Amino acid sequence: MRVSMDIELKDVPGQMLLALQPLSECKANLITVVHHHQKRTPRKTVPVKLVLEARPESIETIKAKLEENGIRVVRVGEHRFRESINVVLIGHVVHTGIRDTIDEIDRTGYAEVVDLSLSMPGINMLSSALMKIDAVSKEDLQKALTILKEVSTKKNLLMVLPIDIQA
Amino acid sequence: MKTVYCSILGFGAIGQGVAEILLMKKEYLESIGLEVKVVAIVDSKGATVNPEGVDLADCLARKKKSGTVALEKISGVEAIQSVSHELVIETTPTNIQTGGAGLQNMLAAFQTGKDVITSNKGPLTLKYRELMETAKAAGSHFRFEATVGGSMPIINLSNEVLAGNKVKSIKGILNGTCNYILTRMLEERASYNDILAEAMQLGIAETDPTYDVEGIDTACKLVILANAVFGLDATYNDVEVTGITKVTPEALEMAYERGHVIKLIGEVSRERIHVAPRLVPINHPLAVGGTLNVASVDTELAGEITVTGKGAGPIETSSAILSDLIAIYGN
Ligand SMILES: NC(=O)c1ccc[n+]([C@@H]2O[C@H](COP(=O)([O-])OP(=O)(O)OC[C@H]3O[C@@H](n4cnc5c(N)ncnc54)[C@H](OP(=O)(O)O)[C@@H]3O)[C@@H](O)[C@H]2O)c1
Numbered sequence: 001m002r003v004s005m006d007i008e009l010k011d012v013p014g015q016m017l018l019a020l021q022p023l024s025e026c027k028a029n030l031i032t033v034v035h036h037h038q039k040r041t042p043r044k045t046v047p048v049k050l051v052l053e054a055r056p057e058s059i060e061t062i063k064a065k066l067e068e069n070g071i072r073v074v075r076v077g078e079h080r081f082r083e084s085i086n087v088v089l090i091g092h093v094v095h096t097g098i099r100d101t102i103d104e105i106d107r108t109g110y111a112e113v114v115d116l117s118l119s120m121p122g123i124n125m126l127s128s129a130l131m132k133i134d135a136v137s138k139e140d141l142q143k144a145l146t147i148l149k150e151v152s153t154k155k156n157l158l159m160v161l162p163i164d165i166q167a
Numbered sequence: 168m169k170t171v172y173c174s175i176l177g178f179g180a181i182g183q184g185v186a187e188i189l190l191m192k193k194e195y196l197e198s199i200g201l202e203v204k205v206v207a208i209v210d211s212k213g214a215t216v217n218p219e220g221v222d223l224a225d226c227l228a229r230k231k232k233s234g235t236v237a238l239e240k241i242s243g244v245e246a247i248q249s250v251s252h253e254l255v256i257e258t259t260p261t262n263i264q265t266g267g268a269g270l271q272n273m274l275a276a277f278q279t280g281k282d283v284i285t286s287n288k289g290p291l292t293l294k295y296r297e298l299m300e301t302a303k304a305a306g307s308h309f310r311f312e313a314t315v316g317g318s319m320p321i322i323n324l325s326n327e328v329l330a331g332n333k334v335k336s337i338k339g340i341l342n343g344t345c346n347y348i349l350t351r352m353l354e355e356r357a358s359y360n361d362i363l364a365e366a367m368q369l370g371i372a373e374t375d376p377t378y379d380v381e382g383i384d385t386a387c388k389l390v391i392l393a394n395a396v397f398g399l400d401a402t403y404n405d406v407e408v409t410g411i412t413k414v415t416p417e418a419l420e421m422a423y424e425r426g427h428v429i430k431l432i433g434e435v436s437r438e439r440i441h442v443a444p445r446l447v448p449i450n451h452p453l454a455v456g457g458t459l460n461v462a463s464v465d466t467e468l469a470g471e472i473t474v475t476g477k478g479a480g481p482i483e484t485s486s487a488i489l490s491d492l493i494a495i496y497g498n
Contacts, residue, residue: 088429090418119420130422160443163448
């Protein structure tokens with residue numbers, strides 16, 4: 001399952017390693033780390049938000065191991081994709097690197113390309129792709145679309161968005 | 168009985184449609200106390216003028232036979248200035264670069280205190296503010312329902328029928344040519360170019376389709392709505408425009424498999440004016456096919472109200488001109 005975890009690190013070197021170690025020990029897959037270097041909690045700790053993929057039964061172990069390492073676990077929550085849309089891309093979708101386009105979205109951690117159909121009728125003809133994107137919330141979906149829009153402009157792709165989405 | 172003396176400037180598809188409708192609706196108009204007399208008809212070659220009213224059937228026949236109604240070398244502006252009447256029906260070609268003859272005709276009409284009803288988007292897209300101010304200063308009526316969505320009531324719906332409601336946004340398909348092309352591409356799994364050729368053959372697309380397929384025509388209509396319904400001072404440059412030329416049959420098919428069609432959607436609100444191909448769920452009210460136009464008006468109190476209808480065609484478009492005429496002079 002996918003979980004998001006808010007943790008707090010002490011403001012001394014080597015803390016991040018202490019945080020990541022329990023994850024690899026429990027074979028959890030780290031998806032994103034948002035590290036607020038500038039922010040401090042009232043306890044003078046640094047807030048960090050993790051999104052990880054782990055087996056449900058290992059979540060408690062991870063939490064315990066983190067706390068053993070002196071890391072405060074503030075919140076653990078299921079990280080669910082609640083929003084989902086289809087987007088069509090038309091142009092030289094493949095030549096300009098579809099993998100790359102997908103990675104840009106997946107890298108965010110809050111949105112993911114979950115389905116892709118591709119049609120390449122021939123060389124020198126426009127290809128078409130239909131992508132299904134899942135995201136954690138409406139705002140995250142908008143953020144993912146902003147990224148996709150930038151990529152599309154750069155790669156000269158026509159992006160066709162659903163009518164109920166703010167284009 | 169009130170007699171309305173009017174001129175018809177531009178005697179092409181729409182100008183002739185107006186003449187036909189005036190003949191068809193003569194008795195109805197009389198039943199609501201209106202008699203409409205056309206004192207001048209102008210085309211690109213000149214005019215036919217009769218201060219007592221020309222014979223419309225005669226003019227239609229002459230136009231069909233010889234290609235012009237002109238009996239005298241008189242321009243639209245000259246007819247406005249020299250023949251006594253109170254209403255100018257302006258149906259000359261749309262020109263969005265300069266406003267064309269239409270802009271000159273409308274300004275001359277207001278300067279001589281006449282009312283104007285038009286189907287011509289060009290002047291309104293370019294000089295909305297100036298035209299409104301000139302009309303207001305002259306105390307003239309100025310109505311242009313036919314400029315957006317042909318027969319479909321949208322400006323009058325938003326401003327009059329739904330009066331009291333604040334309109335939040337208007338979204339829809341405002342170009343029948345694009346709708347036809349996208350509808351047929353999906354039906355036939357055919358390329359944009361093949362269906363464009365078909366549309367040209369059927370007279371649905373013009374020989375230079377740029378204006379329609381690049382979304383420019385839709386953008387102009389949105390500019391008119393932005394100004395007339397939302398009270399903005401918008402021009403064409405305020406619109407983000409993407410046309411349909413890149414849409415592929417494969418994209419249409421993949422979208423369809425997931426329950427969507429692709430439509431060129433125009434969208435206007437106080438925040439933005441935008442034209443682009445969009446994914447529309449198959450059972451969404453905006454998912455109309457063929458050459459139909461459709462618009463959804465999102466209102467504060469009434470929610471969403473959707474109208475659909477023919478966006479072009481001489482009689483259909485002239486029906487909007489007729490309703491404007493009755494709105495000004497009826498009762
Ligand atoms: N067709 C539609 O379904 C539709 C729908 C909505 C809005 N409109 C708008 O309505 C207007 C008329 O459309 P239409 O389809 O009737 O166009 P059209 O068939 O091309 O007719 C234009 C008419 O204007 C005349 N004309 C051209 N230059 C003129 C000038 N300087 N002075 C006087 N007359 C002049 C033409 O004369 P000749 O006959 O001598 O060439 C012709 O009679 C356009 O602005 C169009 O965008 C059309």
